[in-house]
Amino acid sequence: MTTTMAPAPLGLDVDVMELEVQVPPGKLLTYDLRALASSLEILDTSCMAVETDGLTRALVTIYRDPPLEKLEPVRGEDLVIDAQGWLTVGRYHDGQPAQIRLYVPGSGAQRGALFGTTGAGKSRALQLILAAEKRSGIVSWLADLKGGQSVPEAAGQVDWRVTTQEGLLAMLQAAVRVAEERMRRYAAMGRSSFIINRPDPLLSVRIDEANRALEKGAPYRDKVAALIKELGRTGRSVGVGISIAAQASHVDELGGSDTLRGMLKEGETILLRWSSSMMQSLVSDGLLPPGTHIVPIPKRSGPPLLRSRFASARGMVKPKPGGNTGGMAYLLGSDRPTAMMRFFPVGSMHEVEGLDPLILDLYGPGEPAHLEATSHEAAGAAYLTRDGDGPAHLVEAAKEETKRLAEQAAAEQKNASTGKATVAARIVRALEDADEDEDGQQALDFDELFAAVNADGGKPVGAPVLRNNLTALAKADRLVALGAGRYTLPS
Secondary structure, three states: OEEEEEOOHHHOOOOEEEEEEEOOOOOOOOOOHHHHHHHOOOOOHHHEEEEEOOOOEEEEEEEOOOOOOOOOOOOHHHOOOOOOOEEEEEEEOOOOEEEEEOEEOOOEEOOEEEEOOOOOOHHHHHHHHHHHHHHOOOEEEEEEOOOOOOOHHHOOOOOEEEOOHHHHHHHHHHHHHHHHHHHHHHHHHOOOOOOOOOOOOOEEEEEEOOHHHHOOOOOOHHHHHHHHHHHHHHOHHHOEEEEEEEOOOOHHHOOOHHHHHHHHHHOEEEEOOOOHHHHHHHHHOOOOOOOOOOOOOOOEOOOOOOOOOOHHHHOOOOOOOOOEOOOEEEEOOOOOOOOOEEEOOOOOOOOOOOOOHHHHHHHOOOOOOOOOHHHHHHHOHHHHOOOOOOOHHHHHHHHHHHHHHHHHHHHHHHHHHOOOOOHHHHHHHHHHOOOOOOOOOOEEEHHHHHHHHOOOOOOOOOHHHHHHHHHHHHHOOOOEEOHHHEEEOOO
């Protein structure tokens, strides 16, 4: 192993020191943070930052004081995405801007996930992103599944906000219909990708406390997972993004790893302080970049404290307790996935009775951006009466639609859990779970469908019954027959 020391900024080597570490060719660089800190006689690991290239090299930066201990509050006017869809949300340990991407020109809306344990800063980070969406003219739909308590200041600052799982079902169904309506319009225009505000705004669907809807035992888990997956698959090219914020538990507890794998691999994945089970699942599912090794974020910064019962008698000064690490995170989808960053502070630092005025100021004045009028019909009655008013017949239609969706989703989940799902439903589920082929289609041939349906735990299905159901689904336009005997779902 070789090390070289680089000069610190402005020559202040007592404040900052950087080590470049490299192992010989053919070896892979691995390390133990605590062992490394001990060898360098560093008591506080929050004064260290380690970034690796996943192969043979690493940069170890050592600070006299924790670099992310204090961060300047963000100004609302700075919360606007740039022309390439980037948004600065905080700083890395070296002071460089930490950015996430909400939109990719020539491609469309980004998918995303935000994970963090209780107290990690998830809700404050979400408030910052929502405020930026409002200031950037992005249409925000928000499901706050903590009954509206998680991000209460968002009420009136987003285009549509729901606080129940039934409301989430209606919102997701509306988003899928909007995506389908945009798809038809863009096809007629000869357009293959989304161009922001030409003519439609970016639509961002965010689900906070998503684990409440996706964990095992949730009443509509299967349907919610299927709708999220559908938006992740088709929404990007028409400017409809989907993102979840959830407690950091095992990925399988969030609708199943298949539902989220694509979102985590290709989208904006933000990892605040996590649980060990979440990290294990991210690694085992291959959802972290190859060779990635990231340092755990402690609950509090600072060195471990040893308190002697004789300290006062010796006249010793008590060590200063470490600071809170809320807002510290890794941007796994960035070009610096192993670099720790911290979100800009959001809101008041003290307890506030009611809504936080600093967070409200962050959203700025004026109305939030609204969905384009051409998609209102597709969005349906639930969207048109989202403010709780409107024509009586629409309000009633919205209630009936939400009730029907909830009852249908609960029935489908019950049938699936008891092995009573229809053969048609099992065929559709098999196609929904199929991996994309080289043409970007989720397609299976007859033999593949036969194997998938008979491996789902339900009652065995014979070839004639499967063929009859395939024919019926195709006639009902619920299935598309491709060449060479392959089948896919309608786009």
